[in-house]
Amino acid sequence: xxxxxxxxxxxxxxxxxKLQSNHLPIAQxxxxxxxxxxxxxxxxxxxxxxxxxxxxxxxxxxxxEADGWISAAVHAPTSGTVVEVAMHVRPHPSGLDSLCxxxxxxxxxxxxxxxxxxxxxxxxxxxxHHLQQCGIVGLGGAGFPAHGxxxxxxxxxxxxxxxxxxxxxxxxxxxxxLMRERADEVVRGIAVFRDLLQPKKVxxxxxxxxxxxxxxxxxxxxxxxxxxxxxxVPTLYPAGGAKQLIRVLTGKEVPGSMRSTADMxxxxxxxxxxYSAWRAxxxxxxxxxxxxxxxxxxxxxxxxxxxxxxxxxxxxxxxxPHPDTDGILMGGPMMGFLIPNPQVPVVKTTNCLxxxxxxxFPPKAPEMPCIRCxxxxxxxxxxxxxxxxxxxSRAKNFGKTQEYNIFDCIExxxxxxxxxxxxxxxxxxxxxxxxxxxxxxxxxxxxQAKARFEFKQLREERExxxxxEKLAKAAAAQAAKKAAEAAAxxxxxxxxxxxxxxxxxxDAKRAAIEAAMARAKAQREAVQPKNTEHLAPxxxxxxxxxxxxxxxxxxxxxxxxxxxxxxxxxAQLDPKS
Amino acid sequence: xxxxLAIAIMALGAVVLGALLGFASIKFKVEGxxxxxxxxxxLPQTQCGQCGxxxxxxxxxxxxxxxxxxxxxxxxxxxxxxxxxxxxREVKPLDAEEKPKQIAIIDENTCIGxxxxxxxxxxxxxxxAAKQMHTIIAQQCTGCELCLPxxxxxxxxxxxxxxxxxxWKWKYPVVxxxxxxxxxxxxxxxxx
Numbered sequence: 055x056x057x058x059x060x061x062x063x064x065x066x067x068x069x070x071x072k073l074q075s076n077h078l079p080i081a082q083x084x085x086x087x088x089x090x091x092x093x094x095x096x097x098x099x100x101x102x103x104x105x106x107x108x109x110x111x112x113x114x115x116x117x118x119e120a121d122g123w124i125s126a127a128v129h130a131p132t133s134g135t136v137v138e139v140a141m142h143v144r145p146h147p148s149g150l151d152s153l154c155x156x157x158x159x160x161x162x163x164x165x166x167x168x169x170x171x172x173x174x175x176x177x178x179x180x181x182x183h184h185l186q187q188c189g190i191v192g193l194g195g196a197g198f199p200a201h202g203x204x205x206x207x208x209x210x211x212x213x214x215x216x217x218x219x220x221x222x223x224x225x226x227x228x229x230x231x232l233m234r235e236r237a238d239e240v241v242r243g244i245a246v247f248r249d250l251l252q253p254k255k256v257x258x259x260x261x262x263x264x265x266x267x268x269x270x271x272x273x274x275x276x277x278x279x280x281x282x283x284x285x286x287v288p289t290l291y292p293a294g295g296a297k298q299l300i301r302v303l304t305g306k307e308v309p310g311s312m313r314s315t316a317d318m319x320x321x322x323x324x325x326x327x328x329y330s331a332w333r334a335x336x337x338x339x340x341x342x343x344x345x346x347x348x349x350x351x352x353x354x355x356x357x358x359x360x361x362x363x364x365x366x367x368x369x370x371x372x373x374x375p376h377p378d379t380d381g382i383l384m385g386g387p388m389m390g391f392l393i394p395n396p397q398v399p400v401v402k403t404t405n406c407l408x409x410x411x412x413x414x415f416p417p418k419a420p421e422m423p424c425i426r427c428x429x430x431x432x433x434x435x436x437x438x439x440x441x442x443x444x445x446x447s448r449a450k451n452f453g454k455t456q457e458y459n460i461f462d463c464i465e466x467x468x469x470x471x472x473x474x475x476x477x478x479x480x481x482x483x484x485x486x487x488x489x490x491x492x493x494x495x496x497x498x499x500x501x502q503a504k505a506r507f508e509f510k511q512l513r514e515e516r517e518x519x520x521x522x523e524k525l526a527k528a529a530a531a532q533a534a535k536k537a538a539e540a541a542a543x544x545x546x547x548x549x550x551x552x553x554x555x556x557x558x559x560x561d562a563k564r565a566a567i568e569a570a571m572a573r574a575k576a577q578r579e580a581v582q583p584k585n586t587e588h589l590a591p592x593x594x595x596x597x598x599x600x601x602x603x604x605x606x607x608x609x610x611x612x613x614x615x616x617x618x619x620x621x622x623x624x625a626q627l628d629p630k631s
Numbered sequence: 632x633x634x635x636l637a638i639a640i641m642a643l644g645a646v647v648l649g650a651l652l653g654f655a656s657i658k659f660k661v662e663g664x665x666x667x668x669x670x671x672x673x674l675p676q677t678q679c680g681q682c683g684x685x686x687x688x689x690x691x692x693x694x695x696x697x698x699x700x701x702x703x704x705x706x707x708x709x710x711x712x713x714x715x716x717x718x719x720r721e722v723k724p725l726d727a728e729e730k731p732k733q734i735a736i737i738d739e740n741t742c743i744g745x746x747x748x749x750x751x752x753x754x755x756x757x758x759x760a761a762k763q764m765h766t767i768i769a770q771q772c773t774g775c776e777l778c779l780p781x782x783x784x785x786x787x788x789x790x791x792x793x794x795x796x797x798x799w800k801w802k803y804p805v806v807x808x809x810x811x812x813x814x815x816x817x818x819x820x821x822x823x
Contacts, residue, residue: 094796144796146796146799147801148794148796148799150794150795150796152795152796481804484801485803485804487801488799488800488801489800492798492800495798496675499770499773500676502754502771503771503773504676504687506756506771507676507678507686507687507753507754510755
């Protein structure tokens with residue numbers, strides 16, 4: 055099928071390094087010794103743990119419940135025992151800990167009851183709920199919960215649904231192999247997305263360096279008789295970026311300020327997401343495994359189907375790394391990062407592990423001053439000016455970096471790749487972005503503090519005013535009463551019978567108070583210690599003796615008076631009194 | 632005659648412009664001092680009084696009236712820098728030691744429920760009632776330490792906010808210094 059393709063500006067062509075790992079079929083990774091499931095594996099709320107240490111879990115049993123709409127559940131990848139719910143390192147550039155559920159597999163790999171859903175019969179809300187409960191998130195890298203992207207923006211017709219099979223980053227071949235081997239289920243998953251979003255057309259974009267994947271997808275589309283077009287897009291990093299792929303396939307340019315591409319009538323999903331969504335809908339299988347590439351400085355690079363939570367070190371050992379391997383890179387060489395230790399688990403968004411060594415990734419020569427050649431600006435796929443943003447980030451002039459639209463930067467690494475002075479531009483941009491976010495948080499916190507402080511002051515003023523007003527009112531009432539009494543006294547001289555009426559009233563009151571006190575006293579005396587019934591005669595005797603001694607020593611009366619004494623200071627402590 | 636006309640025109644112009652200026656000064660009158668607001672926006676709003684003023688706004692007013700800009704420990708040296716940039720004054724070292732951001736934590740087993748800390752908290756970040764356990768709303772606590780002195784049982788302590796994945800920041804890229812052999816260094820020097 056022929057269609058006009060568009061181009062995005064910039065981009066680079068790094069050596070693809072995909073041939074090492076794409077000639078072997080996907081292999082099933084063996085069961086690891088233990089599984090560490092970080093609860094936070096998607097954008098949005100952190101799922102709440104619903105299991106505790108010692109619980110037995112089945113394969114596919116939910117262990118973390120979605121927290122809010124933009125959040126997705128996590129599940130036990132196999133049957134076994136929960137060892138602990140504790141802080142462990144998760145794959146994140148910070149190397150910091152987050153809450154994880156650690157499971158020791160029992161080897162039985164026993165499934166929980168699975169419930170498929172008929173997405174044509176069910177209401178869209180139920181399908182979204184099902185996908186959320188199955189923990190389906192975008193597998194392209196960001197990990198946005200899939201159900202959150204399946205609602206078209208109101209008032210904007212959904213023009214194109216784009217399925218991203220570009221896989222532009224070097225070394226990674228997991229989507230390639232997925233499309234070659236499981237094209238049928240990928241296409242069925244795309245059909246589900248199509249049914250939910252109702253787009254005018256569906257475009258599947260695959261880079262033209264994957265002819266087998268393109269052929270397999272075309273065959274699957276034809277076999278299922280779907281009107282999807284499989285488009286070969288030119289190989290150019292980062293053609294797999296959502297905005298770049300939209301640009302290439304539709305010519306639409308997504309403004310940086312736009313939060314969701316659905317506002318422009320376009321939605322993009324990764325092929326892996328379509329596959330796992332289909333598994334969830336047709337088989338009720340939650341997202342507990344994924345395909346990932348193990349490559350780099352290893353003997354046997356290939357793709358594995360891996361349980362989420364598998365320690366990366368164990369996985370790398372399968373591919374027999376060379377002895378000079380000195381680290382594991384998660385993700386590709388352009389956007390990936392070195393993980394802090396080999397115990398870090400695979401998460402839903404892990405698409406590739408690269409054994410790192412100095413031959414494949416020679417250490418960078420020292421950074422040199424910027425010579426203002428503009429190579430970075432020509433390479434930037436977002437038409438930004440990285441050299442300007444670099445100067446201002448370096449000088450910590452963050453306001454200016456925002457004027458140069460630093461938040462449009464997708465951190466693809468093209469600028470760092472082409473920089474002849476080997477400046478780590480992306481690191482500067484990441485630094486600037488996280489500083490700006492931190493300041494934003496601080497600003498919000500200080501605004502809130504200010505508002506609360508001002509409200510407290512206002513409240514105190516108001517309370518003071520209220521009190522003053524009350525006092526004034528009471529004083530006025532007192533004065534009025536006195537005046538009335540004086541008037542009454544003046545009138546009394548004539549009629550002395552009136553004076554007798556208030557006195558009986560007072561007496562009645564006093565009598566009532568005395569009666570109440572007597573009642574309370576009687577009640578106090580009626581209370582008996584609870585364990586004094588059914589005593590043995592000798593116990594009763596001992597108790598009587600003690601009682602007699604206490605009465606003799608006036609202890610009982612003493613106790614009553616000391617109770618009264620303790621009551622007084624507590625009353626003083628209460629500042630309201 | 633011409634000269635009279637010229638004077639009349641100038642006078643008329645002066646009257647019109649004067650009226651315009653007078654109108655503008657009433658119509659576009661600025662309430663309060665805008666500079667105070669700008670200074671206050673830089674101050675961290677902890678309301679801690681460590682500067683010697685009862686709150687951030689009084690200190691902002693004092694700064695505009697000539698007070699030193701280095702008296703706000705929670706703002707840190709970065710705050711001093713920003714104030715100096717805004718006001719065109721010289722940057723001075725902070726008049727106190729700089730501390731990492733902290734929040735107060737109540738030991739809930741020791742708390743006797745006296746409500747003294749609740750009254751001292753400038754941002755109402757402590758909940759509790761008389762003879763009931765009190766606790767601090769961590770998100771609202773500014774770390775001002777004003778609740779520490781009133782506590783009769785010393786059950787409040789300050790804790791540094793730990794680094795988590797949510798508040799972690801990318802570090803400033805540091806260029807690694809490399810050791811260069813002496814002869815190589817000489818060669819570089821010669822070439823330069």
